Amino acid sequence: MPHKSLPAPSWPISFRATCLRATFYILLVAGIAQGVFYESLYLSDARFSERGFTELAQTALLATAAGLLLYSHLVIRTLPYISLLMFGFLFASLIREQDALLDTYLFDGAWQLLVSLTVLPILFVVIRKRQRFLAEFAAYANSFSFGLFAAGFLTTYVFSRLYGRGDFWQAILQENYVRDFKSAAEEVVELFGYAVLLIAVIELVLLARRWALARQNG
Template identity: 65%
Template sequence: MHRTPLSPPPTAPISFAAACLRAVCYILLVAAFLQGIYYEALYLPARRSFAELGFTELCQSAVLSASALLLWTPSVRRELPTVSLLMLALIVASLIREQDYYLDRHLFDGAWQTLVTLVLLPCLTLALWRRRRFLDEFVAYGNSFSFGLFAAGFLVTYVFSRLYGRSAMWMAILEEHYLRTFKEAAEEITELLGYSLLLIAVIELVLLTRRWQQARALP
């Protein structure tokens, strides 16, 4: 059956001044996160193990929640409904995973795995069913700055942080000086960096879809 591809998005360039302003904001955001981690280690010795109620863990949940809310922005859902749905599924699944301690303790062991499956399976099924639409949307999104940031955030969070936080590697590096705190700090801080990149990518996506709509509205 012949399908009609989506119309390509209009050109929506970013001015140099706007790019510089956003770069400054993102630098300040990342710097604020790291300063918070520093204060957590300095003034909250009970949280130095990066426990569930520490700044780092709470910040991870806050960043993921903000990303999920931004993906519900009308312009995003209107312009890239299928792509944004998959992004939202990944973000929500990550947010659920960050609550594993509470879910396993207050619901049942393995609760977070069940909830993640209930989130991912329907979204993946819908994306597969609408795969032609997804491919058309991806053509529009794949060459954007937002996609590059999202891909980087995905690699940092789900690949690099997992490998970087391996106990065996830190035992090999620190030898007899090994403490689990080093391993926890390396993994959790790197994970927060990855989540921050995902948040910035979603912010850029919101701005991109709004520029598309503004460009279409021009005579």
């Protein structure tokens, strides 16, 4: 059962609000696709590198999602432990995306240390408050946001890795195989997955705000 401080899992969304959000999400995904197209046409020197559009967009999406989750955890506080755990996961992914920069400007393996310093304290807090976390999860699992987050996770951390295998692209392209094809395929699918995760986080913040208002109103 949901935690007593959370409303029942029924939260009507107006058709107008749904259309507005759908329009924004369509524009977000279309803009990302157009950015990748622009990178492929005009940024040959930085194409799918750390300085290219795709990598920078991945960082921007993760940073935005992590910032929204931190806002939800610290300010809205309707789903504090769900928000905290998701923040730890996405912030760790953000650190991982900067591995080359961290290895260059700090030391080799810096990203592993920073991820550990981020994830372990958060896991400790969530495990310590596991009853509250499970109550929040019981309510959150019925939401649109959770479905989107699961889809983004599968796209980014499962499908993109399998789709970007070198053996897979060598089998398709055979003697025409170039590593750039494999890199582009994996990075673009990963970018789309991050976009879906950001949309899931936006939906979580909107859901948390609706629940907070419902709790205030009685």
